[in-house]
Amino acid sequence: MKAKGVQRTPTTDNSQRTTSGFKEGLERDSTVEERVHNFNAGPAALPLPVLKEVKENFLDLHGSGMSITEISHRSSLFEEIINDAFDMTRRLLQLSDDYHVLFIQGGASLQFCMVPMNLCLPGRPVDYINTGIWSTRAIKEAQIQGKDVRIIATSEDGGFTYLPTDYTVDRQASYVHFTSNNTIMGTQWRQFPDGEGVPLISDMSSDFMSRPVDVKPFGLIYAGAQKNLGPAGVAMVIIREDMLRRVPDNLPTMLKYTTARDNRSLFNTPPTFAIYVIGLVLRWLEETIGGLKEMERINEEKASLVYEVIDKSEVYQGVAERRSRSMMNVTFRLPDDELEQRFLAEAIENGFHGLKGHRAIGGCRASLYNAVTIESVKSLTAFMREFEERSI
Amino acid sequence: MKAKGVQRTPTTDNSQRTTSGFKEGLERDSTVEERVHNFNAGPAALPLPVLKEVKENFLDLHGSGMSITEISHRSSLFEEIINDAFDMTRRLLQLSDDYHVLFIQGGASLQFCMVPMNLCLPGRPVDYINTGIWSTRAIKEAQIQGKDVRIIATSEDGGFTYLPTDYTVDRQASYVHFTSNNTIMGTQWRQFPDGEGVPLISDMSSDFMSRPVDVKPFGLIYAGAQKNLGPAGVAMVIIREDMLRRVPDNLPTMLKYTTARDNRSLFNTPPTFAIYVIGLVLRWLEETIGGLKEMERINEEKASLVYEVIDKSEVYQGVAERRSRSMMNVTFRLPDDELEQRFLAEAIENGFHGLKGHRAIGGCRASLYNAVTIESVKSLTAFMREFEERSI
Numbered sequence: 001m002k003a004k005g006v007q008r009t010p011t012t013d014n015s016q017r018t019t020s021g022f023k024e025g026l027e028r029d030s031t032v033e034e035r036v037h038n039f040n041a042g043p044a045a046l047p048l049p050v051l052k053e054v055k056e057n058f059l060d061l062h063g064s065g066m067s068i069t070e071i072s073h074r075s076s077l078f079e080e081i082i083n084d085a086f087d088m089t090r091r092l093l094q095l096s097d098d099y100h101v102l103f104i105q106g107g108a109s110l111q112f113c114m115v116p117m118n119l120c121l122p123g124r125p126v127d128y129i130n131t132g133i134w135s136t137r138a139i140k141e142a143q144i145q146g147k148d149v150r151i152i153a154t155s156e157d158g159g160f161t162y163l164p165t166d167y168t169v170d171r172q173a174s175y176v177h178f179t180s181n182n183t184i185m186g187t188q189w190r191q192f193p194d195g196e197g198v199p200l201i202s203d204m205s206s207d208f209m210s211r212p213v214d215v216k217p218f219g220l221i222y223a224g225a226q227k228n229l230g231p232a233g234v235a236m237v238i239i240r241e242d243m244l245r246r247v248p249d250n251l252p253t254m255l256k257y258t259t260a261r262d263n264r265s266l267f268n269t270p271p272t273f274a275i276y277v278i279g280l281v282l283r284w285l286e287e288t289i290g291g292l293k294e295m296e297r298i299n300e301e302k303a304s305l306v307y308e309v310i311d312k313s314e315v316y317q318g319v320a321e322r323r324s325r326s327m328m329n330v331t332f333r334l335p336d337d338e339l340e341q342r343f344l345a346e347a348i349e350n351g352f353h354g355l356k357g358h359r360a361i362g363g364c365r366a367s368l369y370n371a372v373t374i375e376s377v378k379s380l381t382a383f384m385r386e387f388e389e390r391s392i
Numbered sequence: 393m394k395a396k397g398v399q400r401t402p403t404t405d406n407s408q409r410t411t412s413g414f415k416e417g418l419e420r421d422s423t424v425e426e427r428v429h430n431f432n433a434g435p436a437a438l439p440l441p442v443l444k445e446v447k448e449n450f451l452d453l454h455g456s457g458m459s460i461t462e463i464s465h466r467s468s469l470f471e472e473i474i475n476d477a478f479d480m481t482r483r484l485l486q487l488s489d490d491y492h493v494l495f496i497q498g499g500a501s502l503q504f505c506m507v508p509m510n511l512c513l514p515g516r517p518v519d520y521i522n523t524g525i526w527s528t529r530a531i532k533e534a535q536i537q538g539k540d541v542r543i544i545a546t547s548e549d550g551g552f553t554y555l556p557t558d559y560t561v562d563r564q565a566s567y568v569h570f571t572s573n574n575t576i577m578g579t580q581w582r583q584f585p586d587g588e589g590v591p592l593i594s595d596m597s598s599d600f601m602s603r604p605v606d607v608k609p610f611g612l613i614y615a616g617a618q619k620n621l622g623p624a625g626v627a628m629v630i631i632r633e634d635m636l637r638r639v640p641d642n643l644p645t646m647l648k649y650t651t652a653r654d655n656r657s658l659f660n661t662p663p664t665f666a667i668y669v670i671g672l673v674l675r676w677l678e679e680t681i682g683g684l685k686e687m688e689r690i691n692e693e694k695a696s697l698v699y700e701v702i703d704k705s706e707v708y709q710g711v712a713e714r715r716s717r718s719m720m721n722v723t724f725r726l727p728d729d730e731l732e733q734r735f736l737a738e739a740i741e742n743g744f745h746g747l748k749g750h751r752a753i754g755g756c757r758a759s760l761y762n763a764v765t766i767e768s769v770k771s772l773t774a775f776m777r778e779f780e781e782r783s784i
Contacts, residue, residue: 008677023537025626034457035451035452035454035457035458036456036457036458038458038462039459040458040462040463040464041663042464042661043461043462043463043465043664045458045462046459046461046462048451049459049481051450051451051459051462052451054450055447055450055451058443058446058447058450059440059444060427060428064417064428064745065426065428065430065745065747066428066430066432066437067425067438067443068428069435069438069443069623069624070430070432070435070437070438070443071432071435071667072432072433072434072435072700072746073435074623074751080715082483105497105498105499105502105625106497106498106502106646107497107660107661108660109645109646109659109660110497110498110646112644112646113644113645113646113647117644122600137645140642144643144645145642145644150531152632161444163433180583181564188621212611224661230461231461231663232461232465232661232662232663232664232665233625233626233661233664233665234499234625234663237408237688239502250536251536252504252505252509252537253501253504253529253531253532253533253536254498254501254502254504254505255505255507260485264477268499268500268502269434269499269616269618269625270622270623270624270625271434271497271624271625271626271663271666272435272623272625273625273626274663275622277461304689323506351457353457353458354464358705359466369681370621377709
């Protein structure tokens, strides 16, 4: 099942991805793992030092004689792992004591239903801003529950290629929900909507931990792990104490935010492996990268490199409007389908993976999550320029 | 963070755990992982060849140049992984076409609420047999939803140390729910209750895939993965086609069995790593072990070895009644707390981990899931005998 004709990056000698360069013909060496440039939209690239640490310890975690997948979630070893993850999250986001950090299974999609179920105030509407497919799904789940859903702004008329600026928050609303970064069309709120005192709730799955966030206006933030945090199979939820008082008594136990809070996310067996890897990613963010401000600077540099190619190009056309475009997911098209297919095929041949756009809209997309290195991005932009030269 | 004084089993030369023997003083060798005898109740031991394969491929899965944690759930590589897992499950359980295999996050605890939500027929009761803490939790979730819950049998009077034989199924019941194996007290239905035509629903978390099961009387079987199947963070659900027709339209999308069925468990991002490991475990079951009949034979042999020591002992006292006791979780006590603590401490010193009973009842428990080898069990029984000799 070896992929053919793929140029890869050997991972033997240092802990960062090195630049393979799209023109260099690296000899395959079966004794080393060979890594590609991974621009997947999620599950996505993870920091190589983290992957190496997981591998290194996989049969014997910290001298326990067991794999991380084999230890009890009630063991002191796992308690330390999950508590470290909570603590690092609190430090990275500078959370005050009135915020709780929770791990909940089911991804952002389960949050779409848990948010209205737990946090809609009786007789009060819920406000949503619709900026794409994921917002639309969140709205649908509130509607299924019969909530008084008010879509206070939408960019559906423009095919979700921009973020709406004109909206009026209902002062009576239980909350205002928005998607901070829209992976499919490649838009991102660089400045968050103003809730005017109504608690903000945000699906931050695809840009969580990519930049500092002032959490104060937020009643709840949720993020599926599989973009910037770790493996798929868990969502991180940041919830403010006052929101927990809204949780109705009669909900199923597993669907109440209070269950996770009261049991420190250990009511039942949590996804221990995913939480372990998230802990390693958070430590990498804190210690190797140096925190969210530095992460943001790196992410801005990466996105600028790709947007610069697009903005100067006669071949690549950006999908999202400039003022709305995302640091995380750079979406672009080529003039015709044939050229686009050739671009994507040659990209893979040269070791650039995950550049195919979402199946709902096609085109191309480079996802530049935290773990994607500047070296990978520079290799990509060099390839894009070279491809353009050949194609004009 | 190295554990001290622990005798371990080196894992260098073959793919099965070897017997360390509690008396042999193995020299620690820092170049090999040293493994303990793992009797954890869940998350629990996984087959060593599976762990080795995960480790081996962790930076580069099948020549993709990516980790299993970094590949898209929409990639052909992952499609193959999940489809193989479905196919192997169907073969191992000999499922006919009217059964569907689903992966759902949230463990058995989310199934406690999904079962009544999806499968209770309007105006009809739901029957439950209460054989322990997990059954009690399942019952509670049906009650929270206001269902007409009828507890047709319970062994609560005997502290759940036996399985009730006397019960009458309500012919009008939507289903009869029972827990096939009770991890905490160590009881197991060797012959399943008779539903008398009413569909059986069973939480098989702790003995799923440990023996052949005739699925025909079952409308639904569910099992958290972290005992016999793989890492924590996913439940496998086997559901019969006619059950799916009961699913109400207005449920939250993520909580409907039809959503998982219609999307082949890929409605949203599934826990890709857990499913990958489950696939490797299923392959090990099928190819290395030789199927569920052979697995059952091995499990019976393992359980017999431990029960033999208990039955002949003046020190170890079995907790569960003989006719109800479990092949998977052997529960026992020692005459006094001081001796019990000494037994548990010396067990750990000799490389036997996870023998402490559930925090709800104390005592000792050896969980003998599929991946626990006969060699580990023989080492344990030798240690138990030797400890007894010294203690009388």
